[in-house]
Amino acid sequence: MKPCTPLSHARPLWLRDARRELLLFGVFALLLLGLGLGLRDPWPSDEPRFALVAQWMVGHGQWLFPHRGHELYPDKPPVFMWLQALGYFLTGNWRIAFLLPSLAAALAALALVYDLTRRLWNHRSALLAAAALLVTIHFTYQMRNAQIDPLLLGWITLANYGLLRHLLLGPSWRWFAAGCFFAGVGVATKGVGVLALLMLLPYLVARRGHWRQLARPTGGWRWAGGLALFLVPILGWLLPMLLVAHADGDPQHAEYVQNILFGQTVHRYATPSGHIHSPFYFLGIIAADWLPLSLLLPWVLPAWWRRLKRRDARFLLPLGWIVLVLLFFSFSPGKRDVYILPALPMTVLALAPLLPGLLRRRGVRLAVFTLTTLLAGALTAAAALALHRHPAWAVKIEQSLDPQIWWMLLAIGAAGIVVVALTRVRRAPLGWLLFAGVLWSVYGLWGYPMLNGDRSARDVMVRARAIAGPDAGIGLLAWKEQNLLMAQGPVAEFGFLKPWPQQYADAVAWLQADPARRWIFSLDEAMGQCVDRHRAIHVGHANRREWWMFQAAAVAPGCVPGTSAEQDADEQP
Template identity: 30%
Template sequence: MPRDEAGMLMNSGGAVNVRRAGLEEGRARDLLILTLAGLALFVWRLGSHDLWPPDEPRFALVAREMWQRADYAVLSLDDRLYTDKPPLFFWAINGFGRLLGGVDEWAARLPSAVAGLLALLLTYWLGASLYERRTGLYGALVFATSVQIVERARWASIDMTLSLFVLSAVVLLWRSWTAPERAPWVVRGAWILMGLATLAKGPVGLLLPLLAVLPAMLLERDLLAVRRVFLPSGIALYLAVTLAWFGIFAHRVGAAFAVQVLVHQNVERYVDAWNSRHPVWYYLWRFPAGFFPWSLAFPWGIAQGYAPEEAHHRRSVTFLVTWIVAILVFFSLSTGKRGVYIIPLYPAASILVGRLLAQAGAPGSTGGRAARRRLLPPLALWIASGAFLAIGLPFLARARFPSLAPVAAIVGLSLLGGGIASCVLVRRRGGAGAPACLAVSAGIALLVVVGAAVPRVNAYQNIKGFAEQVKARLDPGARFATTEQKRDAWVFYTGRFAEPLDTPERVLAYLALPGRRDLLIEEGKLREVRAALPAGVVEILRGRVGSQEYHLLERASAP
């Protein structure tokens, strides 16, 4: 392409082609900002604290046993068959473990952190595709600075990995709708990603992308787009991906048992959950809590999407809103509910809020004045929340964690300062810089939690520290057992197989058997059996883990 005397790019007609160059430069800058933000929020100090029960040590144990047994199809926990989850997340932990020399805190959490970073970049791409670049940027920053996202991107659990594959499939299915000429290959890619999502957490990995996309297509009465989604070759690829593991699993454990596990862990868990049971309105408070602080602006983000000046983006907002509603309804009807289940709707919610921020922060944009008026109520709520947290959090912290009081004050003051600065910018500079102030203040608050609060809580929990003391006192030739609470953490950090003792009767029966044996038991369970302990049982270690006291008992000889 020719250049003028100043070296500027020219098109074939000689006009200066600066718009495209500026757009590419802006995208590169956005990606750099988002990558640095993601690394700071998701990766910084990732392995600096212990694996916290219940999920983290259990998942790390499953991955470590997979490595030790060299069995990547049939999972185990404490040398017992483990059927709660499919294997993909544990494969990922093992992959990072190979790179790092073993399964530790870093290896266990890196799959979630990497998934969070990739989901952040995908949210940017989707927001830019639905609207424009600034909406993608602010939507991605909203996603990255939501409480639930930062927590799960730094947690050794499957939720962020599942969300990445769900989001990737949603992006491709949306692309098949907006670019039908590329639909066959794009849809095939989506079905492969849905297969990987299924290998991460079961058939929900298939249902969630379809729930996110199909309602909008049906509302638009685009039945041709719906038919394109169910491409036979795409479905075949999904079956190939999922059966590559499930077929081996079924062959190893028996087809009837494999189907029973599939039904039990998915259908029965949905219609009659055995834990985390909550009422149908659970997510009416749980979503705002997890999406904080941006839940303060979420209603006005929806209002922005349906504003008259956004009429040319009506399909985009319909897609985002139906995505959110479909997933909320699906999980609200489930008997078992947890806040992490609805993480796959966070990208859609983030883009809606990002659109409000982008319009309010652009003084010369069409509809910018109306968007700034819509931003004022969220700013008032933001300032009020910051003030409440700046006063209330230190007060609550002093009651139980006095050392956290200054940290709590900084968190509240950061949000308060960001809200006030943004309000001033909206009033005096037409909103320019206001969205960035909000995002920076939320990011600072979260980094303060990661850098200052988490280490203090970890010291209070004292899981690894006490486990190392227990390990040093265990008799290598003696049997070892623990009661249920934190069992997986004790097994992971002591490196010893532990027999599970979940009732007082089993505790007493274990201690009454002949031979040397050790038992790690919490104070509450020990009180239940202390009067009936067999002769020869002595306490060799006592320590505090969080608010609970633990005792290591030894039975050195037969009674």
């Protein structure tokens, strides 16, 4: 393998100096991914849950057993929430802290893809690869969210980087050990982090077939020692949790251990309860969510095949790993689009040396130009129609979202049309880059503050506190994580997973213990016919749900929603 060309001597892509290009790209990436940071609270579906768990950790000092309210939350290991808590310790601001792990993972993934591509090929291909990853819709959208999968992408990309530094550019046993270690960190974050180690399977194929561009390190004990490091972060989380659960004898902790080790891994993979899709589901995700990258596939697939026939291991290892990941998730009936997100950086790595030539092809430029034009035109037309004609679909959207959303979409679409007019087909890739910059920047700076009140439930929780007064207690009935997270002042909750009738009975008992100073904040459906809505107060609409508040005077005596007692109360005149 030829030595890596120093960046100071690398052939630049656009500017006169490669280092300036890299600095400019880094600033652009930080703005594209970070604009809007601090301007919104956590949004459903997953963000409020993880932020709530992290807040509980900080407030109660319980780091091994995550809690959602007073109930244990056994669905995910705590690493992501630990990092959110660390972000809070560093910034003192939850609005910033909850998004920091995803932002750090995104920037790290871009840096790793760039550096590995530069070492395997050159600076020009590396910079194009990092830019292609940054403006792929699936990457940008997901990495701006505070969910576990963006962090998992970061760990798996770091693990793959370490393994490929050893397998293609090595031997480098330190990088192999680092790759195994961070695969273990991925497991402690979300069980499927172990998929990073599948990179060893195409390596074995390449080694047996004497493929080119492949390192051939020797030393069996070093392989075993590196793989042993995979267990270090897993045991670092698992052993203290198991020891505490065994020592305190708490049945809830025992149930948590059973769920996190088996219910959320083997059982969830083999017999999922939701998100059931066909085995070909991820092909649609690649075609739509991986735009504009997926537009290149008609040209890329034959080029990949030619390089595989030349037995170039630089293509076999990442492409073989991607195929194994797709097969792994396709065999499970339960599928979500984010499952294959960690495969995106390796896809860009395998695509990287082809990008300089592909982007000079008129067919590729025309495809990217058409995509930018269609998206900008669709946003402009839909926004203009909504503002001037008020069709039924627009009115329905406005029931949940601020009507200013149309002005925001109109601004993005109009800016996109201007970009298309300036860049045309000749500079279509630059046009998409600029359009993506406008889209995500406007969304972060304008869309976040505009949508936050409804999506985060902040508005209804502020109004609930205004109704109850500053000192009254508010009990949450059939609540969502964002309600407890955004609650103002003293609150009580009666379980999250507990059935609504049981929550209602506990809430009413709590309410009647101090009827003058307590209120119930409830989802409309959870009240059934047991609450007189003429004596209740409609708080508002948030997250496509209606929310009410009531005191003891509005409660029908002896009635529990969803029981025969409710039916009897409903039949009375």
